[in-house]
Amino acid sequence: MANSKPAAHTGTLPEVRKGQVTQKMSREAFRERFNARFYDPAFRTEDASIERLEAIAWQAYEEGRKAPITEKAGSDYADPDYDLSVEWREAARRVKAAQARQQDPSTRSRVLVINASTRNDNTCPGEMSKSFRLAKRIEAIVTDAHFEADFLDLSLLSSDRDLQIHPCKACVSTAMPLCHWPCSCYPNHALGQVNDGMNDIYERFAACHGVVIVTPVYWYQSPAALKLMIDRLVCADGGNPDPTSTHGKDPQRAKQLELEGWPYPKHLKGRAYGLVVHGDVAGIEGSRAALADWLDWMGFIEAGAQARLDRYINYYAPYATSHAALDEDRCMQAETDNVARAVVNAVTAIREGTLRRPDDTLEPPRAK
Numbered sequence: 001m002a003n004s005k006p007a008a009h010t011g012t013l014p015e016v017r018k019g020q021v022t023q024k025m026s027r028e029a030f031r032e033r034f035n036a037r038f039y040d041p042a043f044r045t046e047d048a049s050i051e052r053l054e055a056i057a058w059q060a061y062e063e064g065r066k067a068p069i070t071e072k073a074g075s076d077y078a079d080p081d082y083d084l085s086v087e088w089r090e091a092a093r094r095v096k097a098a099q100a101r102q103q104d105p106s107t108r109s110r111v112l113v114i115n116a117s118t119r120n121d122n123t124c125p126g127e128m129s130k131s132f133r134l135a136k137r138i139e140a141i142v143t144d145a146h147f148e149a150d151f152l153d154l155s156l157l158s159s160d161r162d163l164q165i166h167p168c169k170a171c172v173s174t175a176m177p178l179c180h181w182p183c184s185c186y187p188n189h190a191l192g193q194v195n196d197g198m199n200d201i202y203e204r205f206a207a208c209h210g211v212v213i214v215t216p217v218y219w220y221q222s223p224a225a226l227k228l229m230i231d232r233l234v235c236a237d238g239g240n241p242d243p244t245s246t247h248g249k250d251p252q253r254a255k256q257l258e259l260e261g262w263p264y265p266k267h268l269k270g271r272a273y274g275l276v277v278h279g280d281v282a283g284i285e286g287s288r289a290a291l292a293d294w295l296d297w298m299g300f301i302e303a304g305a306q307a308r309l310d311r312y313i314n315y316y317a318p319y320a321t322s323h324a325a326l327d328e329d330r331c332m333q334a335e336t337d338n339v340a341r342a343v344v345n346a347v348t349a350i351r352e353g354t355l356r357r358p359d360d361t362l363e364p365p366r367a368k
Helices: 027-038 041-063 086-103 130-144 154-158 198-207 224-236 251-261 284-297 319-328 330-352
Strands: 070-072 083-085 110-115 148-153 210-216 272-279 308-312
Touching: 027 041, 070 086, 083 086, 086 198, 110 130, 110 154, 110 198, 110 330, 130 148, 130 210, 130 272, 130 319, 130 330, 148 154, 148 198, 154 224, 198 224, 210 284, 210 330, 272 284, 272 330, 284 308, 308 330, 319 330
Parallel strands: 110 148, 110 210, 210 272, 272 308
Antiparallel strands: 070 083
C-alpha cells in the first residue's frame, strides 16, 4: 500500500450508531459467572475470600476499569497527556524492538513456523496432531539452513491453563484508526479478559523474515485457533500505532481521522510465506486459497508454487490409522520439506534485495 494518504473526505462526519447492547449484566449473573471458576469443592474453605474478590471484580466491572494502571503517554505520541495503558506501551515497545531486529541486516534470518491444529496429546484426544509432525519437519529444515526457527504451537490454547486468544471486536468496521497496532482491546481487566496470547504473537510476527503455516481443515475451514489469530492480526494491516490519537476507543475521533485521510500502513509487509494445508475428505483447496489470499493482502511474498501445498492424508479412511498413513506417504513428507526450502530461499532472496513483490511499486487506486 502506498504511503501517501488518500484524498480527505469533505462530507458530514457519520454518526456513531448505538443500540445493540445497552445494559450491563446483572449483579446476580456476574456473581454466578465469577464463582463458576471455583466450582471445585476444594475451594470451599476460601469462600469468604472468594466473596471479597468477587466484590472487587464487580466494582471494576461497574466502573469499567479496563486498564487500571496507566501513565502519561509522553512526547512520542499525538496527545502527550493521554493516560496510556502501561501494558499496551510494553507490548508496543516489544513489537518495535522486534521490528528493528528484523530490519537489521546483521541478524540471522528467522522463520516463524506455526502449528495451527488445536490437538495435542495433553488434551482430550490423547494424541499428537499430524500438523505438529509436519511443522516439526519444517522447523528442522529451517534450522539446517542456519536460520532461526521460531515454533508457534497454537494447540497450547487447548492445553495451557487460561491461555487464550480473545476474539477480534472488529474496531476496523467502525474506523481503521480505532484498530491499534498492536491491539489495545486486551487485556480488559474490567471484563476479566486477560491472559491473551496475541501480544506475544505480534512480537513473533514482527521479528520474523518468513512464516510457514501448517494447518488441518476443520469442517471446510481453518481451525478456530488459527482463525482467532488471523482476525486479531487485522491491526497489522492498516492499524494505528498511536492510541492517543483516538483517545483510546473514541469512535467519533477515529471516524474523523479516517475520513481526513488514512494511509492504511501494512506493518508486516515484505515477509515470505509458505502453507501446508491437509485434510482427509474435503476442503483443502478452499482453505489453502483463503490463507494465501489473506497473506497476499497483508503484503507478504509467496515463496513459489511449491510453497503452497494442499494434500489429503488417509483419504476417506478411518481416523484411527491417519498417523500410519502419514508415515507411509513419503511424497507428502518430501513436499512439506520443499515448502520449508522454498521459504528459506525466498527469505534469502528478500534479504539480498533480489526478490520483491512485482506490484510493490504500484499505487493502488483504492486506499482501503
